[in-house]
Amino acid sequence: MKINKNIIIDNLKTIFYALIIAIIIRSLFIQPFYIPSSSMEPTLLVGDRLFVTKYSYGYSKHSFPFSPPIFKGRIFSNTPKAGDVIVFKTPSDNRTDYVKRLIGIPGDKIKFINGDLFLNNNQILKSRIAKDDLIYCGTKSIDVNTFNEKLPSGKIYNTVYLKKYSYQNSDTFVVPENHYFFLGDNRDCSKDSRYLTSVGYVHQDNLVGKVQFIFFSTDFRIGSIFSFWKWHKTIRFERFFKKIN
Numbered sequence: 001m002k003i004n005k006n007i008i009i010d011n012l013k014t015i016f017y018a019l020i021i022a023i024i025i026r027s028l029f030i031q032p033f034y035i036p037s038s039s040m041e042p043t044l045l046v047g048d049r050l051f052v053t054k055y056s057y058g059y060s061k062h063s064f065p066f067s068p069p070i071f072k073g074r075i076f077s078n079t080p081k082a083g084d085v086i087v088f089k090t091p092s093d094n095r096t097d098y099v100k101r102l103i104g105i106p107g108d109k110i111k112f113i114n115g116d117l118f119l120n121n122n123q124i125l126k127s128r129i130a131k132d133d134l135i136y137c138g139t140k141s142i143d144v145n146t147f148n149e150k151l152p153s154g155k156i157y158n159t160v161y162l163k164k165y166s167y168q169n170s171d172t173f174v175v176p177e178n179h180y181f182f183l184g185d186n187r188d189c190s191k192d193s194r195y196l197t198s199v200g201y202v203h204q205d206n207l208v209g210k211v212q213f214i215f216f217s218t219d220f221r222i223g224s225i226f227s228f229w230k231w232h233k234t235i236r237f238e239r240f241f242k243k244i245n
Contacts, residue, residue: 027064028054031209033087033097038136039184039191040099042146042158043085046136048239049216050099052087056080056210062089063208074205080105080180083155085211085244088182088202098199099211100192101157104181110173112194115165117149117183125150126159135160137189144188157245162188170194178204214242 035048044050054063058077061067067089080086080102090096104110109120117124126147133146144160166188173193175181179201184190192199217236218225225234 023065026054028059030054030212032215033099033211035099038138039186039189040085040101041135041186041189042133042160043101043185043244044099044211044214045217045219045236045239047218047220047236048214050244051212051215052209053212054209057086057204057207060205060207062094062206067094074207077204080207080210081155082153083151083157086182087208087211089206089208090199091202091206092198092200094206097208098182098192100182100184100190102180103151103183104173104175104193106175106177106179108175108181110175110181112167112170115161115168119152122152129158131163133160135186137186142189155245157185159185159187167194173201176201180204180207211244213244214239216240 031052031054033050033052035044035046035050038046055076056078057080058074060074061069061071064070082102082105084102085099086102087097087099090098103117104119109118111118113123116126126149128145128147130146133144134141135144136142142162144162146158146160148156149159150156173181181193182199182202183192183194193201217239218234219236220234223230223234225231227234
């Protein structure tokens with residue numbers, strides 16, 4: 001059987017162009033991400049698949065696959081707002097993607113006192129909306145109090161704290177110029193800007209994009225996505241296309 005070389009070349013061209021288009025869309029417009037940890041519960045659950053807009057804060061080298069050093073700084077930069085849920089590259093390796101909530105902008109002072117969050121010497125208002133909630137910290141379930149937390153900007157979102165507040169007091173964090181301070185909504189189960197050696201303050205160039213909504217979600221604790229007979233339990237249909245606050 002004779003193989004038509006023109007057909008092979010045409011197919012290779014089609015694949016090449018498709019890859020280029022996919023890279024452009026992924027780099028400049030929107031990119032999917034998977035949530036592997038419980039640090040943002042109850043807002044984001046393990047198994048959530050997100051769409052993140054890359055254009056929300058402009059572009060840096062981290063907007064592109066493998067972070068190529070094609071230019072310095074950010075272009076078309078937009079300032080993120082406190083309360084945004086953002087994907088960023090961790091400063092420790094400039095490679096690992098983290099997703100957290102932005103709490104502090106340059107010049108802000110953040111401190112925890114007796115388990116309460118203070119921003120610029122003002123206590124962040126939080127109202128308890130539930131007690132005895134069960135959420136996850138890794139593979140363990142933990143008992144928490146759930147709060148509505150309100151930032152000075154007016155942004156309201158849900159956070160959870162262990163009843164005994166394992167993280168009660170801290171030094172004052174002063175956010176440097178061109179940097180941001182992030183926290184996980186699962187306050188006692190999150191590696192974030194409070195831990196300066198592992199995450200710390202995040203430079204503006206490390207911002208990847210803003211989380212917009214969940215497009216798919218599965219609960220891996222119940223079963224694999226390949227176990228179609230468990231889909232009614234495994235797939236979280238109620239989270240499809242849920243907008244992230």
